[in-house]
Amino acid sequence: MSLDRRKFLKFAMVTSSSLAAGSLSRASTGNESETALEHVGCLVDTTLCIGCRQCEKACNDRNQLPRPTESFTTKTVFRNERRHTEASFTVVNEFPGPPSPDQLQKKNTYVKFQCMHCLDPACVSGCITGALTKSRDGAVVYNPTVCIGCRYCLYACPFQVPDYEYDDPLTPRVRKCEYCTDLARGTGANPACAAACPTEAIVFGKREELLEMAHARIRQRPERYLDHIYGEHEIGGTGWLYLTGRPVTEVGMLKLPETSGPRLTENIQHTIFRYGAIPFGFYGALGALMWFNHRKERLNKEAGTEAAHHEDEGGSHGPSRD
Ligand code: SF4
Ligand code: SF4
Ligand code: SF4
Structure with missing residues (x-):
């Protein structure tokens, strides 16, 4: 077998594997039909949050997470910006400055963070075994x-959300907020954090209704809210939505594009794989043509070299006319 043929077969194998991987990835995502149901969500109004951390405690209880070393009533935790961990699916952080221009009496802004339950979740798309899935009501579960x-x-x-139980050598899990899965979904019951919030800074409901509510609040109190609902469009939209009175980047949120990662990569992938037969056939034919041309050139060159060699031989050994 010539080197060129080996290379060609290797190329074909790699391409076939990529095709299979692409199909697998699409199959494991499986979101398109599942997001058809009305998506549930939570609206967080950061202008109402007082940093009491009752939501953290309720989440900890509901999910039977280990008790933290510092109690849920201590405010010293606010000294450093925290992130959720495998032992705390939600955290509230404190940011200096009032939450909105009409609340100058407040010194700080408090913002709760957790999994955003994206409409088009990159974690689900990235999971090659289907361990993370998007439920029909929008909860991303594990x-x-x-x-x-x-x-x-x-x-x-x-959003750098999922955490991993690195300290568990035998059965480590990925951990994150799952919307208090069975409590919230199908029953209309509030997730534990929303139920525990004393100021109704967290409202649970259908995402469309929450968006209407948020837009209404912005219309009614333009002096309080920025005309931006964080999560309405970011990264394709998220289940958790935020109303703020100051730019989101000042209160720990990331500025993100509107297109979700999975949508972007799937578009590229679908273009290649769905209509791949045409370019694949074209490149295959082109490859074969190049191989034959290369072979023909090589044979011609070999034939030319041989003829010249014979001529040289005839010239040096033949009789001289002189
Ligand atoms: S925030 Fe992260 S972990 Fe949560 S659904 Fe979106 S991509 Fe998945
Ligand atoms: S929805 Fe449930 S799991 Fe998620 S942050 Fe709230 S209490 Fe925790
Ligand atoms: S329970 Fe409500 S008010 Fe208290 S920290 Fe959590 S979101 Fe804020």
Whole structure:
């Protein structure tokens, strides 16, 4: 087998594997039909949050997470900006400055963070085994029995949400807010954090209704709210939505594009794979043509060299006319 043919077969194998991987990735995402149901969500009004951390405690209780070393009533935790962990699915952070221009009596702004339950979740798209899935009501949930611990979801999430139980050597899991899965979904019951919030800074409901509510608040109190609902469009839209009275980047949120990562990569992937037969056939034919041309050139060159060699031989050994 010539080197060129080996290379050609290798190319074909790699291409076939990529095609298979593309199909697998699309199959594991499986979101398009599942997002058809009305998406539930939570609206967080940061101008109402007082930093009491009752939501953190309720989440901890609801999910039977380990008790933190510092109690839920201490405010010293606000000294450093915290992130959620495998032992705390939600955290409230404090940012200096009033939450809105009409609340100058307040010294700080408090913002709760957790999984955003994206409409088009990159963690689900990145998970090669389907351990993370998007439920029909929009909750992004985790199945530890099929997780292989690759942690692609950790790298895929634009909000850096999923945490991993690195300290558990035997059965480590990916951990994050799952919307208090069975409590919230189908029953209309509030997630634990929303139920515990004394100021109604967290409202649970259908995403469309929450958006209407948020737009109404902005219309009614333009002096309080910025005309921007964080999560309405960011990264394709999220289940958790935020109303703020100051730029979101000042209160720990990331400025993100409107297109979700999965949508972007799927568009590219679909273009290649759905209509791939045409370019694949074209490049295959082109490759074959190049191989034959190269072979023909080589044979011609060899034939030319041989003829010249014979001529040289005839010239040096033949009789001289002189
Ligand atoms: S915030 Fe991250 S972990 Fe949560 S659904 Fe979106 S991509 Fe997944
Ligand atoms: S929805 Fe449930 S799991 Fe998520 S942050 Fe609130 S209490 Fe925790
Ligand atoms: S319970 Fe409500 S007011 Fe208290 S910190 Fe959480 S979101 Fe803020």
